[in-house]
Amino acid sequence: MDIFNNKLYFTSNTEYKTFIEQIINGMYDWVRVIDIDDNIIFVNDSMSKALGKNLLGEKCYNAIGRSKPCDNCTSRKAVFEGTIQNKEEIIGEKVFSVMSSPIRDEDGRITAVVEVLRDITEMKKMQKKILEHNKKLQSELNIARKLQCSLLPKDLPRDKIDFSYVYRPCEAIGGDFLDIFKIDNDHMGIYIADVSGHGVPASMLTVFLRSSINKRTLSPAEALNQLYKEFNRDYYDQELYITVFYAIIDTKNKSIIYSNAGHNVSPILFNHESLRFDILRIPGVPISDWVDDPAYTEKIISIEKGDRLFMYTDGIVELRNTKNEQFGEERLLNILLGEKMSPAMTLDHIIDTALEFANVKNLNKIIDDITMALLEVV
Missing domain, CATH: 3.60.40.10 (PPM-type phosphatase domain)
Structure with missing residues (x-):
């Protein structure tokens, strides 16, 4: 790999694929690729380290501790509909935002799905606190309104x-x-x-x-x-x-x-x-x-x-x-x-x-x- 005029140049496809894999492995988000039979064919380092095992070849649902496909499986929906799908998923004690995107071959056929899982646990906790605070504030405002109307x-x-x-x-x-x-x-x-x-x-x-x-x-x-x-x-x-x-x-x-x-x-x-x-x-x-x-x-x-x-x-x-x-x-x-x-x-x-x-x-x-x-x- 060379840099010329602020652009990257690769000497082979292998070198290019290695560079892309390094980018994906450097991501904090979990990334995995699933074939149309629900098998994991790629997983990045963040997900492997978090789950503590080699996930390649496993069924996508087994990898997150389940015995059958999820009822709201966005990966299957991405394959069937050919569009990006989103959902929230609870894995262990954490909440993830899941985006499933279809992967197509040169002929346009969907051969796999790439899933990006982002940990939104803290954000959900914050949302819950905000909702509870807003509920309390609304209750206080209702009391204030009654007081004002009483005047x-x-x-x-x-x-x-x-x-x-x-x-x-x-x-x-x-x-x-x-x-x-x-x-x-x-x-x-x-x-x-x-x-x-x-x-x-x-x-x-x-x-x-x-x-x-x-x-x-x-x-x-x-x-x-x-x-x-x-x-x-x-x-x-x-x-x-x-x-x-x-x-x-x-x-x-x-x-x-x-x-x-x-x-x-x-x-x-x-x-x-x-x-x-x-x-x-x-x-x-x-x-x-x-x-x-x-x-x-x-x-x-x-x-x-x-x-x-x-x-x-x-x-x-x-x-x-x-x-x-x-x-x-x-x-x-x-x-x-x-x-x-x-x-x-x-x-x-x-x-x-x-x-x-x-x-x-x-x-x-x-x-x-x-x-x-x-x-x-x-």
């Missing part, structure tokens, strides 16, 4: 406000959140929030939000300023941020006072009878560490019996159809100002219309959190 608004007096909401995280736990609560006999508070990102880190900030927001003050701007300071005291090293729209409904004086911490979709106040609607736009910095003083402001708007307040996150309006068009605010408005239904039925209608628009069969196929709330002054 959502429950039964509230409906003598002054009727309401319904949809909360659907795209993962087991989400970064969207909303809360509706009684402040005193004449005031109801409601906020909707969206934490950047998804999963556990985002959900932890929703818990922080619920436990930290001031539910006693009658000033949404004051509540957001306090929340901003507390976030920067406890979560200053977080890359995540929270957008929050917070409104307080005065049921006695028939008004809504509201403030915004960077929530990018503005709530809609509307009335079916007058076909009036107001989009409650007001600027504000997300709950973050972006500025020293966010200086939240607030606005006030009058309401009357029959008025409805719709609050939502961007998951629903950012749904896209096959033309890459967004569902958008205008389609949302058309539904809200259309036929009057109960708050719960209206939200269901929004979801059905949005899914049809996006050609999605169900909410589980949507890749963003979807949260909406609809309140009516009664």
Whole structure:
């Protein structure tokens, strides 16, 4: 054998065959060649040393401690079908990935099969550990989801406000959140929030939000300023941020006072009878560490019996159809100002219309959190 211009040259076929055999014997994987009668006609050094005996001439199944051919014999299948076959095989205490490839003579007839057996025992053990870990993690996520859902608004007096909401995280736990609560006999508070990102880190900030927001003050701007300071005291090293729209409904004086911490979709106040609607736009910095003083402001708007307040996150309006068009605010408005239904039925209608628009069969196929709330002054 000579090397010339980085190429190997062999002086005889015997020298070439010896070189190929050296390559195969240098492999860590087990390699054997089996004729069409199941006899081993070649085996590399790795397999011979591992099994501790001369395997030449033995039946392929006897060599691995069996008395008859394997039920899922890939070598026979490779001969019959003329294609490469794969399987996993347990030999002793080890698991092997087996690839059987047909060998053809000059006339194209299959005369033997070469098997390559790769030890995947450690990989299978690792897969098992990962599956067990994932199962445990899923169980913990389910507990976290139940905890997060338990923090959502429950039964509230409906003598002054009727309401319904949809909360659907795209993962087991989400970064969207909303809360509706009684402040005193004449005031109801409601906020909707969206934490950047998804999963556990985002959900932890929703818990922080619920436990930290001031539910006693009658000033949404004051509540957001306090929340901003507390976030920067406890979560200053977080890359995540929270957008929050917070409104307080005065049921006695028939008004809504509201403030915004960077929530990018503005709530809609509307009335079916007058076909009036107001989009409650007001600027504000997300709950973050972006500025020293966010200086939240607030606005006030009058309401009357029959008025409805719709609050939502961007998951629903950012749904896209096959033309890459967004569902958008205008389609949302058309539904809200259309036929009057109960708050719960209206939200269901929004979801059905949005899914049809996006050609999605169900909410589980949507890749963003979807949260909406609809309140009516009664």
